[in-house]
Every structure is written in structure tokens, then in C-alpha cells.
Amino acid sequence: MDKATQDTPMIQKVIAVLWPSFLTSGVATILFFTAFDPQLIVSVSGYGEITRLGGYTIGFFLFWMLTSISCLLTCYFQRPCDPK
Amino acid sequence: MNENAQTAQETDDNGSFYAKHKKVYPRQVHGLFASLRVTGVLVLLGLYYIVPWLQWDGHQAVLFDLPDRKFYIFDLIFWPQDFFYLAVLLIIAGLSLFFFTALAGRLWCGYACPQTVWTEVFLWIERKVEGDRNKQIKLDKAPMSRFKFSRKFLKHFIWITFSAWTGFTFVGYFTPILDLGVALYDLALGPWEWFWIVFYSFATYGNAGWMREQVCIYMCPYARFQSAMFDKDTLIISYDNERGEPRGSRKKKIDPKEKGLGDCVDCTLCVQVCPTGIDIRDGLQYQCIGCAACIDVCNEVMDKMGYERNLVKYTTENAIEGKKSHLLRPRVIIYLVILLAITAALIYSMATRIPLELDIIRDRNALYRTTSEGMIENIYTLKISNMDRIEHTYNITFDSDFTIKPILRKTQVTVASGKVANLSARIQADPLDLKSISQDIHITVKSLKNESLTVTEKGVFLGPVSR
């Protein structure tokens, strides 16, 4: 297993982090914005004006950032603890 | 796994985007399944590029209007409240995938997956610009020259133009495409529209131009779990080992039996046409997307040799083992029954769906107030959403099992199609009539044009109990 992780090319690791998080954040974005209107959220929380499309996009990237972080941590913790 | 497939595969290290990767140069095929795929590509892409331009009843026929939070599909208008239907639709789509996978293997991958469909177009463009497989390999091996540069430049130029159009069309499903077109022409697109057009174009260009089979092998979740839906009766593409082996090249005239040869002439064409670069003769492999290109090409070879067709063919594991294949088996029947039941339920609930919604929102500031006459008053906002395609005038009535006195500016309200009316309503009651601190009231909204367009919602009336 650890040999396999070490042998994985860098780019494969990058995609292993970015790609699953992309998929899940897509789902999260749909669910979240079905329930909440970004325009309303932004105006209620007093951040000024935003177009809906802008709200969806920012929301999507926020979700993507969060899910990427958890994917990244998963990859990180998957490495063998023993420093040999 | 497919190490020996590489023996026959002329490869090149260009374009290794993902893993250590050899570029695959799929050879063009002709035949029954290739025609089926081309038909599939033309129909699906035709639909994709044409549908957003269709108009219907004064609006874009198919529009998932994100800026306006409304989905239009011909006569139907969906609202965020209708998310339920979308979820059910997705479940149906997922189940159909299960069903077809159990029945016919990776039918989806070979004929309908966007990855396959767009890659097919990109391969076609590549062939038109750079020539057939051998010419492409030669060109990639050759040192950079004017000619090579011009070919490559032209190819990428066409790819990028096509991708840009694809991206534009994609965004046209989510914001009205006519406005989008005008804005693009005036170079007055909003930043987010630009962003998504570029994003989707880039994804198309990268996936269909560069990543190709690597998307299927490394990135596609379906490719990873589809084998769980396989059983011994699932259609797979397989090489007839018994008949083919021992493989070997030969003159056309000789009798293979005399030489102790099987029917495979080891021409490696099946490997050359394979978009994922595997050798079907090594057995079923997870990289195989079931595109049937190897069937087509091998049949051509068999015809030329004067042998029987179907050395490579659609078959089932049971058939290979000489057992009977069952089309209808419990797994397939279960998938089918669930699928039909959910579809029927969806159609029923859509048909009986009432395109009218009433939300009763209580005033947030006070639970109730006492008027100067000593009445208890609750304040509500009524949100009436007309989800129908035409304008309606609604009549509002109140009902409860204690005496109430509703006070509204008007008891009839006209709401345009796709709009929401906010109405403030005060309801008063004599404290002596109140039996508990919270009692139900019912508000009914009924269309004057269409009596069946009625919704009743429950609200609560709060007040002190005078005892």
C-alpha cells in the first residue's frame, strides 16, 4: 500500500484531491442553493449586492475548497506514520 | 494487466496528463457498431446544440434559469419547491443506469457518455487535420517543422473553437441563450457568464482532446463500480479464445487447421482501434468501455479472410461457458419493477400537481397583540406563488373552528404566471372564544378561472387563554 502511494505520480495525487471534491461540492451546491437563495443570504448578512449567478459560483468554490481540504487531509493521514 | 497489449501498440509519451501514460491513437473503424455510435453522437450532440435555441410559448423551451430560480421544460415550470421532482428524476436516471448495465454492460460508456461523444468528435477533427492513425504517429515522431506546426495549430484552433461553442451552449441552458448571444456579440457578458463559458470550454477541450480514455480509467466513478452490477448474464464484449487460439499470421489461402492455428490472424487491428489501448484478447478488463470497435474491425478481418464472423463479439459469461443466458433474471426484474414504479409515481404526481402554492408566514415581531377594542390580533404574510403558465386571480378564504375576523386589504389577488404575491393579513378573535393558546386556522386560495386550482394551508393563531 505505502509503496503504491509513493509510486503514484504527482498529477494523480492532485486529481485524487481535486476531482472527488469537485463532484461532492457540485452536489452540495445544488442542494444548498435549492433551499437558499444566494441573493437573500448576501443581503440579509449585509455583504452588499450580488448577482445570483455570482452567488452560486462563489458558493460552489467555497464548497469545493472545503471538500478539497478534507480530501487533502485524507490523503495526508493515509500516509504511513512510521517514518522509515 | 495489459502489458502484452503494448507489444503491438505504437506509442508515444506525449500528453501524459494523468498517470505514466502512452498516447493512444485509435484507428478509425467502420461497421455496424461504429455506425450506431456515429448515429448516437449525431443525435445527442444535435440535441445538445439545438435544444437551447428552441422557443416555446414565449420562453426558451428548455431552460434551467438559475438567475431567476425557475426551470422551464416545455409546458412545465419548476420552482425550488419542486426540488423533489428533480431528485426523483435523478433517482430514475440512476436506476436506469443500473438496469441497462445489468442487461447490456457498459452500453452507456460506449454510445452515450458525453466523454465518449465529445471524444469521438475530437478524434474526427484530429483525423481530418492530421490524417489517419499512421500519419498521426509519424507526425508526432517528426521533429517540429513548419508543416507539423501548421497541422497542430489548425487542430487546436478547431478544437478550441468547437469547445468555446460547447461552453457557450452549456451556459445557454442556465441563462436565456438569446440574451447571452446578444451580450456575447456586444462583448457585454457578466463576469460569471464569462467564467462558466471558459470553464466548460476548457473542460471540454481538456477531457476530449487530452485526457480521453484516462477520464474513463481514472476519474469516472461509474467505471469503478459498474462491475458490481454485472453478473454472468450481462452482455460483454469478448474474444473467443477457443476459436482464436493459437493465434498467428498466415497466408490467406492456407487452411489454418493444417498449420495448427486458430482463427485469429494476429493482425492486432483490434488493439489499434481500441480507444483505451487494451487488447481484448487478454480477457475482460476494467478499462474496456464496451465501444465494440474491436468487434467491427475483427469482423472486417474475418470477412477478408473468408472466416466466419464474430471472433470478437457481444456475449455473456454464461454463453462463453456454454450455458444458457437468461435475459430476465431476478436482478433485472427487480431493477425494472422499481424503475417502473417510481416512474409511474412521478408521472402521477406531476399530472396531479397543483401549480399554486401558499405559504403562511407569521409576523416575527410579536406573538399577538391586543387591539384597543380588546380583540386578540395575529399578523401574517401570505405568499401566493402562481406556478402555472397563465395569470390567475385567486380568492382567499379563512376557516377555523372558533370565530375569527380576517382583515385584508383585498380578498382577491391577481398573480401573473411565475410570480409571487405577498399579502399582509390580520386576523382578530375575541379572547373569550379562544380555547387554547395555540389554535389552528385554515387559509384557502382558489383560482377563479379554474376551481380545481385550490390549496389550503394550516396556520396557527396564538393568544392568551382567558380563564
Ligand code: SF4
Ligand atoms: S482483429 Fe481479430 S484477427 Fe485481428 S488480432 Fe484482433 S482478434 Fe485477431
Ligand code: SF4
Ligand atoms: S476492448 Fe474493444 S470494446 Fe473494449 S474499449 Fe477496446 S475496442 Fe472498445
